[in-house]
Amino acid sequence: MTDAEMIRHLWTHKTQNHPWLSDEDLLITRAEGVWVWTQRGKKLLDGFAGLAVVNVGHGRREIAEAIAEQTVRLAYYPTTRQFSNRPAAELAAKLARLTPGDLTYTMFAVSGSEANERAMQMARYYWLARGHASKHKVISFQGGYHGATTGTFAVCGLPHMLQAYAPLQFPGFAKVAPPYPFRDRGIGTDEELVERRAGELREAIGREGAETVSAVILEPILSSGGCIIPPLGWLRAVRSICDELEVLMIADEVITGFGRTGRWFACEHEAVVPDLMSVAKGITSGYVPLSATIARQHLADAFPEDATEENVHPNTYAGHPVACAAALANLGIMEQDGLVENAEKMGKRLLEGLQSAVGQHAIVGEVRGRGLMVCIDLVEPDGSGRPLDRKRLVEIERKAWDLGAIVFARGTAVRLAPPLCISPAEVDQLVGVVAESVDALQREITG
Ligand SMILES: Cc1ncc(COP(=O)(O)O)c(C=O)c1O
Numbered sequence: 284m285t286d287a288e289m290i291r292h293l294w295t296h297k298t299q300n301h302p303w304l305s306d307e308d309l310l311i312t313r314a315e316g317v318w319v320w321t322q323r324g325k326k327l328l329d330g331f332a333g334l335a336v337v338n339v340g341h342g343r344r345e346i347a348e349a350i351a352e353q354t355v356r357l358a359y360y361p362t363t364r365q366f367s368n369r370p371a372a373e374l375a376a377k378l379a380r381l382t383p384g385d386l387t388y389t390m391f392a393v394s395g396s397e398a399n400e401r402a403m404q405m406a407r408y409y410w411l412a413r414g415h416a417s418k419h420k421v422i423s424f425q426g427g428y429h430g431a432t433t434g435t436f437a438v439c440g441l442p443h444m445l446q447a448y449a450p451l452q453f454p455g456f457a458k459v460a461p462p463y464p465f466r467d468r469g470i471g472t473d474e475e476l477v478e479r480r481a482g483e484l485r486e487a488i489g490r491e492g493a494e495t496v497s498a499v500i501l502e503p504i505l506s507s508g509g510c511i512i513p514p515l516g517w518l519r520a521v522r523s524i525c526d527e528l529e530v531l532m533i534a535d536e537v538i539t540g541f542g543r544t545g546r547w548f549a550c551e552h553e554a555v556v557p558d559l560m561s562v563a564k565g566i567t568s569g570y571v572p573l574s575a576t577i578a579r580q581h582l583a584d585a586f587p588e589d590a591t592e593e594n595v596h597p598n599t600y601a602g603h604p605v606a607c608a609a610a611l612a613n614l615g616i617m618e619q620d621g622l623v624e625n626a627e628k629m630g631k632r633l634l635e636g637l638q639s640a641v642g643q644h645a646i647v648g649e650v651r652g653r654g655l656m657v658c659i660d661l662v663e664p665d666g667s668g669r670p671l672d673r674k675r676l677v678e679i680e681r682k683a684w685d686l687g688a689i690v691f692a693r694g695t696a697v698r699l700a701p702p703l704c705i706s707p708a709e710v711d712q713l714v715g716v717v718a719e720s721v722d723a724l725q726r727e728i729t730g
Pocket residue numbers: 334393394395396397399428429430431502506507535536537538563564
């Protein structure tokens with residue numbers, strides 16, 4: 284069977300992001316550091332770390348060895364019915380140390396979606412245990428993405444992803460606009476924008492009735508929604524509304540967690556401690572799937588110690604020993620190689636490099652970033668500020684591919700999130716490729 288014949292059996296999500304390439308051209312076979320190689324031998328800089336996952340970079344033997352060692356010692360045992368295993372316990376203790384404030388109690392799952400499901404369940408159970416049975420709704424944000432499961436559809440703020448599944452969505456889960464400075468700052472300041480959006484959040488909770496609202500869930504940076512970076516001050520504003528109205532705050536740090544934004548967790552930019560935090564991706568850098576929901580002490584305390592049936596549904600693979608061993612090795616590398624600090628430094632270099640190379644281009648609305656989450660928001664070159672035609676935007680992916688890098692162009696923005704181990708020379712290469720791609724596109728559009 285040829286590669287092409289085999290791939291025809293694989294559901295590669297039937298999206299044609301690379302229509303100019305054959306399926307075999309997109310067969311990735313090997314990777315090291317920030318580089319990946321296709322089966323046909325093309326070497327590409329992984330400008331989006333897979334899906335903003337591979338924080339420590341590809342091909343780290345230490346993680347492979349930890350996985351092999353743990354597989355032989357104990358490949359599987361559940362963490363239900365009071366059982367535990369050494370890597371899961373060690374990792375939970377490590378997360379209690381790494382996460383801010385008193386986020387101390389971890390439930391593991393497999394995907395980011397499930398971590399958010401668990402967070403919403405924990406929030407609901409907490410209120411039930413505290414005698415507030417009507418609190419169940421979760422307020423979320425337009426442009427937000429929290430997962431691919433039916434439960435997380437309820438808090439998805441990307442309507443185009445849900446049209447077909449609308450009948451499966453819970454009613455009454457309101458969506459509020461987040462502060463998107465580039466699009467809605469207007470003539471006011473960032474502080475005024477935060478105040479305006481915070482007012483709208485407060486109103487939405489009031490409209491639903493705070494006595495029916497369990498939690499607000501948010502991404503500190505809205506990634507899938509177009510790398511929307513709310514101004515600093517936003518998380519503090521949400522925290523204070525949640526406190527005032529007795530609603531829990533769930534921070535979805537699935538993408539932003541583990542150094543991506545130049546801090547271990549993005550909430551730390553504002554010294555905010557959410558009640559629940561969901562993490563995935565960078566926890567293992569994708570070497571093995573793993574996610575976690577981390578609760579503050581007062582939440583954990585609301586759960587009875589003597590229950591004999593689970594009150595939040597754990598899945599079969601919760602606390603999988605091999606995944607937890609991979610996470611411990613991965614976090615060890617992050618600490619030893621100073622990758623959080625590197626993300627901050629290299630993020631600044633990437634942002635400034637792109638700003639100076641293409642910041643003034645007519646098709647560039649804004650270059651923005653926090654740590655190694657950087658994007659270029661593209662606009663029509665007529666000065667109207669309208670988002671660039673999507674068909675044009677995706678051409679950036681093609682140009683970058685031809686020049687030797689994988690970037691992610693969707694919606695209105697070209698998004699970059701390379702591995703956190705990226706070196707200054709590699710950042711400069713990425714800047715060069717992206718700048719040349721934007722340059723070429725602008726020339727084609729403006730003639
Ligand atoms: C912020 C955020 N939350 C949740 C998810 C869902 O995670 P998973 O795809 O692992 O279920 C994603 C996936 O990209 C995400 O970006």
